[in-house]
Amino acid sequence: MNSPRIAIVGAGISGICMAVALQRAGFPEFTIFEKAHDYGGTWRDNSYPGLVCDVPSRYYQFRFAMNPEWTQLYSAGPEIKDYLVGVAREHGLHRNTRFGAEVTGAVFDDDGWQVTTGDGVTERFDFVLCATGFLHHPTRPDIPGLDDFDGPVMHSSRWRHEVEPRGKRVGVIGTGSTGTQLVGALAGVASEVVLFQRTPQWILPTVNRQYTAVSKRLYKLAPTLSLVPYWFNRAAFAVFSQGLVHPGRVRTLIQWVVERHLRSVEDPELRRKLTPDYQAMCKRLVVSDRFYKAVQRPDVTLVTEHIDSVEARGAVTADGHLHELDILVLATGFDSHAFMRPMAITGAHGRTLDQAWADGPRAFEGVMMPDFPNLFMLVGPHSPFANHPLTAVAEAQSARIVGWLRRWRAGEFTTIEPTHAATDRYNARMRAAAPSTVWTTGCTSWYLGKDGLPELWPWTPGRYEKLIRGTPDPVDYHLKHGVPSGK
Ligand code: NAP
Numbered sequence: 001m002n003s004p005r006i007a008i009v010g011a012g013i014s015g016i017c018m019a020v021a022l023q024r025a026g027f028p029e030f031t032i033f034e035k036a037h038d039y040g041g042t043w044r045d046n047s048y049p050g051l052v053c054d055v056p057s058r059y060y061q062f063r064f065a066m067n068p069e070w071t072q073l074y075s076a077g078p079e080i081k082d083y084l085v086g087v088a089r090e091h092g093l094h095r096n097t098r099f100g101a102e103v104t105g106a107v108f109d110d111d112g113w114q115v116t117t118g119d120g121v122t123e124r125f126d127f128v129l130c131a132t133g134f135l136h137h138p139t140r141p142d143i144p145g146l147d148d149f150d151g152p153v154m155h156s157s158r159w160r161h162e163v164e165p166r167g168k169r170v171g172v173i174g175t176g177s178t179g180t181q182l183v184g185a186l187a188g189v190a191s192e193v194v195l196f197q198r199t200p201q202w203i204l205p206t207v208n209r210q211y212t213a214v215s216k217r218l219y220k221l222a223p224t225l226s227l228v229p230y231w232f233n234r235a236a237f238a239v240f241s242q243g244l245v246h247p248g249r250v251r252t253l254i255q256w257v258v259e260r261h262l263r264s265v266e267d268p269e270l271r272r273k274l275t276p277d278y279q280a281m282c283k284r285l286v287v288s289d290r291f292y293k294a295v296q297r298p299d300v301t302l303v304t305e306h307i308d309s310v311e312a313r314g315a316v317t318a319d320g321h322l323h324e325l326d327i328l329v330l331a332t333g334f335d336s337h338a339f340m341r342p343m344a345i346t347g348a349h350g351r352t353l354d355q356a357w358a359d360g361p362r363a364f365e366g367v368m369m370p371d372f373p374n375l376f377m378l379v380g381p382h383s384p385f386a387n388h389p390l391t392a393v394a395e396a397q398s399a400r401i402v403g404w405l406r407r408w409r410a411g412e413f414t415t416i417e418p419t420h421a422a423t424d425r426y427n428a429r430m431r432a433a434a435p436s437t438v439w440t441t442g443c444t445s446w447y448l449g450k451d452g453l454p455e456l457w458p459w460t461p462g463r464y465e466k467l468i469r470g471t472p473d474p475v476d477y478h479l480k481h482g483v484p485s486g487k
Contacts, residue, residue: 004126004408006030007115009103009340011093012041014378014394015131016084017062020091021398024064027405031125032093033117035102039088041133043081046178048159048329050185051077052208054177054287058226059233060389062087066226068219074208105344108373111414111482126408129401130340131378131394134385137335141173145310149328156182156331165190165327171315173307174331175201177286182331183300184290193300194323196307196315199444200273202258202280204287237388241460244281244386245437255280264292273304278443285387336446337361337455339380347372348417360449362427364418364476365468366457367397373415373480376401382430384461386439386447396465403472413479422476433458 006027008015011034022030038044053060057070060080065087071079088094102118106128116122138155140146146153152163156178170190172182175197186193219225243250258280265271274295294300305317314325339361345353351371356362361381363369368376378397379390404416431453434440439447439454447454457464 002409002411003027003029004405005112005124006127006129006405007103007106007113007123007125008032008129008131009343010034010041010131010133011036011039011088011097011099012043012131012133013084013390014133014397015041016088016093017391017394018129018131018378018398018401019093019096020062020064020087021395021402022405023091025402025406027402027409030096031123032097033101033103033115034097034099035118037099038085039093039097040081040084042135042157043077043084045136045157046077046159047081047161048077048156048178048182048185048331049165049189050181050183050290051178052181053077053080054206055237055387055389056229056233058229059237060391061230062391063230063395065090066219066223066230068223068226069216070211072208072210074206103343105346106375107346108348108375111374111480113374127374127376127405129376129378130343130380132340132343134336134339134379135334137338138330139332139335141330141332143173143307143310143315146328148312149310149314149325150312151326151328153328153330156329157334163327167191168326169194169314169324170327170329171196171323171325172329172331173315174333175199175286176331176333177284178333179331180286180288180291182329184288184294187294187297187300190327191299193294194303194315194325195295195300196303196317197273198306199283200276201283201286202255202276203261203291204254204258204280204285205261206287206289208289234392238460238462241384241386241388241462243438245433245459247436247438251279251281251438254285258285261292265296267296270296270302273302276443279438279441281386281438282441282443283445284447287387333446337449339377345372345375347375360451361455362423364423364426365400366464367400367468368416368418370418370420370423370478373417373478376404381455382427382457384457384464386456388461392461392465396468400468400472412481414482415480417478418476419478430458 011032052074057075104118105116107114113125113128114122138157154160169192171194173196183195243254305319307315308318309316314323316322348371363381366380366383383393434453437458449455
């Protein structure tokens with residue numbers, strides 16, 4: 001049987017998921033290009049103190065690789081990274097993986113892709129599957145003098161473990177999920193934590209807990225038991241996501257919960273500084289049981305003045321105050337709209353990705369684009385990201401991609417791409433739905449695109465999953481027929 005040559009770019013959650021889906025569907029010949037030297041993607045890159053996934057472990061996992069050994073309800077970063085490495089090992093993905101191989105470009109040449117890596121070598125593939133993630137390129141704030149700081153400056157996702165925060169004055173810029181987790185972990189370790197807040201966040205309270213040895217043994221003895229918390233959490237997230245995409249009771253309830261949580265901050269002035277002026281969930285909701293406790297400690301200072309500059313001794317705020325620091329941490333987020341860029345991708349008719357995305361990243365059903373035949377994305381533009389586990393999204397999208405590969409193998413087409421008309425219709429429908437989402441209710445966030453509309457799926461993740469696991473409508477695609485290449 002003819003077998004397609006497949007390149008997967010990236011060995012994080014979605015790359016691993018895609019690779020296993022290919023194996024299970026009888027496509028053992030594929031190459032995973034990974035520019036780093038290990039599996040795990042964002043869970044490899046992020047290793048800052050306090051990193052915990054805010055989605056329960058028994059839900060934040062692949063359905064094909066349920067782990068009975070999770071140690072706690074919300075797993076710490078290293079445990080998730082180990083899980084991902086373990087899944088890759090168990091499926092022998094090292095045989096297909098090239099570490100230290102950065103894909104720098106891909107050019108479509110009529111019925112396949114010329115894929116070039118950083119060492120200048122070019123290889124041909126029938127399909128390119130981009131599993132490059134979107135929280136990958138750190139954003140460095142444009143603060144004058146940042147390079148003049150005497151101590152270490154590090155982005156949260158490039159944690160330097162040789163830098164010892166114990167007994168030091170640590171400045172943290174940013175109050176997203178990362179900044180708040182960092183403050184919770186550094187408080188009481190550093191001699192002083194100075195948190196520079198540009199915008200306050202609503203914080204959903206939670207309680208983490210360890211799993212007992214008995215429960216772990218039980219999950220090991222009866223693997224199907226793992227499906228119970230998996231489906232329970234899925235149902236709970238489905239309810240939560242109603243609040244994201246429509247006004248109504250769930251939104252009101254979450255607002256009430258976060259406001260009550262904020263009341264645990266006793267000092268009225270501190271509480272005022274921590275009170276957002278927008279609705280809960282407008283920015284990605286921060287989930288934490290430690291942040292408010294940490295920020296009320298005497299060794300933690302919340303600074304709401306704008307940082308004017310950084311100098312050798314610390315950060316100078318707009319009121320002229322110099323905050324003397326030993327270490328500066330940039331918890332300032334990511335260029336979430338880059339997706340597979342800076343890879344230079346040129347599709348059919350010489351159209352480049354930058355041209356196609358001049359107005360912002362657009363895709364058809366989150367996985368394909370017109371003019372880029374046989375190129376698929378995992379967790380691409382307008383996938384359901386917000387607080388939703390990407391493991392589930394990647395599994396559903398992998399199934400769709402495998403479906404197309406099977407049809408290629410059956411000789412139904414040599415190349416496939418969505419039509420411009422279908423993509424435009426799809427994007428217009430999403431944009432029309434965007435105003436009822438909570439993300440457009442008056443805040444700035446990494447969810448929003450150039451036009452101020454969210455670059456997220458504006459309905460529930462369940463609806464997306466139904467769509468992507470359903471049967472594609474042939475009118476939406478342009479299929480080219482010919483003699484398949486493959487091998
Ligand atoms: P983020 O949510 O984008 O937050 C960046 C923070 O930096 C914001 O508070 C932002 O302020 C601030 N900031 C950016 N530039 C600044 C500047 N020039 N001066 C002062 N402040 C500045 O980034 P993140 O916290 O790294 O989180 C990114 C995403 O990663 C999350 O939304 C989430 O999806 C994921 N994440 C998940 C987990 C988890 O538990 N699952 C944990 C960590 C991260 P403004 O709000 O004013 O822009």
